[in-house]
Amino acid sequence: MAAEPLFIFDLDNTLYPPEVTLWRIVDARIERYVQERLGVDPESARRIRKEFLREFGTTLRGLMNYHGVPPGEYLDFVHDVPIHEIVPPRPELHRMLSGLPGRRVVFTNGSEAYARRVLAALGVSDLMEGIYGIEFMEYIAKPSPYPYAKLLQATGARAWESLFCEDVRENLLPARELGMFTVWVGGKEETSPAHAVVKDVCDLPGILHRFLEPDISGGSR
Numbered sequence: 583m584a585a586e587p588l589f590i591f592d593l594d595n596t597l598y599p600p601e602v603t604l605w606r607i608v609d610a611r612i613e614r615y616v617q618e619r620l621g622v623d624p625e626s627a628r629r630i631r632k633e634f635l636r637e638f639g640t641t642l643r644g645l646m647n648y649h650g651v652p653p654g655e656y657l658d659f660v661h662d663v664p665i666h667e668i669v670p671p672r673p674e675l676h677r678m679l680s681g682l683p684g685r686r687v688v689f690t691n692g693s694e695a696y697a698r699r700v701l702a703a704l705g706v707s708d709l710m711e712g713i714y715g716i717e718f719m720e721y722i723a724k725p726s727p728y729p730y731a732k733l734l735q736a737t738g739a740r741a742w743e744s745l746f747c748e749d750v751r752e753n754l755l756p757a758r759e760l761g762m763f764t765v766w767v768g769g770k771e772e773t774s775p776a777h778a779v780v781k782d783v784c785d786l787p788g789i790l791h792r793f794l795e796p797d798i799s800g801g802s803r
């Protein structure tokens with residue numbers, strides 16, 4: 583591998599495991615926001631969100647397109663969570679990230695400010711070169727191919743020198759299509775569209791040789 587590799591990490595349920603209930607709490611706030619903003623009952627809110635997620639990848643985009651919701655107002659509301667009380671520091675994550683032979687960035691459908699707070703709670707802020715959140719994506723979220731291409735452009739990285747870790751299956755597909763090495767965090771080997779599956783992001787070093795030395799391990803990308 584010629585240039586320095588780029589390690590790209592999703593945030594929620596990737597840098598911390600789903601047992602940390604942060605994403606569930608944010609998700610409940612999204613649901614509440616939809617209910618209050620649109621004046622609908624919980625069941626309708628869930629149905630509307632499902633449709634938005636299918637069409638746009640995020641609830642926010644649907645609210646912006648169909649209801650003129652200002653993104654700042656929405657993001658402030660849904661991310662208004664006491665992150666430090668919910669997310670414990672992860673020294674093992676710090677160890678793993680420091681050992682990676684390349685640059686590290688966060689690529690999340692959440693806001694940049696939210697990502698910053700989560701990284702601080704995890705104790706890994708110093709290890710991330712950049713945070714590419716929903717504002718950077720111009721609210722065109724994963725799995726739309728647009729932000730992936732924009733990320734590569736912004737970081738100056740080439741797809742085949744990039745590794746992408748993510749817990750949501752659909753979000754892996756555009757990355758793989760572009761030529762990135764994809765790792766499904768917490769995924770299932772049997773149904774995996776990714777090059778590798780790890781139980782926890784801290785297990786990444788165990789499969790790293792397949793990314794760094796694809797020829798030696800005999801795998802083709």
Ligand SMILES: [Mg+2]
Nearest residue numbers: 592594595749
């Ligand atoms: Mg995630």
